[in-house]
Amino acid sequence: MTDVKTYLDAAEEKMAMSVEFLDEALATIRAGKASARILDPVRVEYYGSMVPISNVATITTPDAKTIAIQPWEKSMFKEIEKAIQNSEVGITPENNGEIIRLGLPPLTEERRKALVKQAKQEAENAKVSVRNARRDAIDGLKKAIKAGMPEDVEKDGEASVQKIHDKYIKKIDDIFNAKEKEILTV
Structure with a gap:
């Protein structure tokens, strides 16, 4: 059972780092007020x-x-x-x-849209990282079956990885939506 936990912990750590990186990237995008x-x-x-x-x-x-x-x-x-x-x-x-x-000059509508697009790209990059972490964990679990892990344990592990993945994807969406609202607020 510790094998599953190892894969879950590694995946969650990578996903958390993706969200942290997104936070940093979005902080440098100007949103109308000085920072x-x-x-x-x-x-x-x-x-x-x-x-x-x-x-x-x-x-x-x-x-x-x-x-x-x-x-x-x-x-x-x-x-x-x-x-x-x-x-x-x-x-x-x-x-x-x-x-x-x-x-800081006021942002034009065109500039605001460009900044939202840039923020959306950063969010998309973070989602790709989260999906990659999920894929790595699932691949590791599938290999563990060959090493003797019971299939039902592996399936439970996959379900857990998916839950963690969904949680981080939602976090990324929430962070992006907040940034988008901040950018578009005049």
């Missing part, structure tokens, strides 16, 4: 290594349309500005010598 997470993928050079902006500056959101970046060292202003301009954030930074501001 410091938009800058997560942006890296700056700091003493020879590439680091996230949050490692060299304080990032705050003073209001729903602004992200403020306060570098800890004056020398980082140019590096941070350059990194943001070269990234896919798509916002031009404004520097007043004290702080770098990113003013």
Whole structure:
């Protein structure tokens, strides 16, 4: 029986990681209101290594349309500005010598639809990962039959894998629906 549990645990762990990855991916998609997470993928050079902006500056959101970046060292202003301009954030930074501001422009209807499409693709990728984890677990269970596992135990294991799969697919749908609503809310 421990064989079935091993396959179930491995499948659930992979599925949970897929959902976690989806959460991270969707956090970087801009949804009309300012979020410091938009800058997560942006890296700056700091003493020879590439680091996230949050490692060299304080990032705050003073209001729903602004992200403020306060570098800890004056020398980082140019590096941070350059990194943001070269990234896919798509916002031009404004520097007043004290702080770098990113003013988030309102999203057009066309841009909102493109962001929903991008979010849907991320959700679809997560679902594929969950399905792959289910397939791997079921394949493992089928191989275990050849190694002497009773067929009814294997069938119960498959049913359990399917239940776990359904739970994670629903989680992914819920996360996507929440993000879609957030993006489309004007």
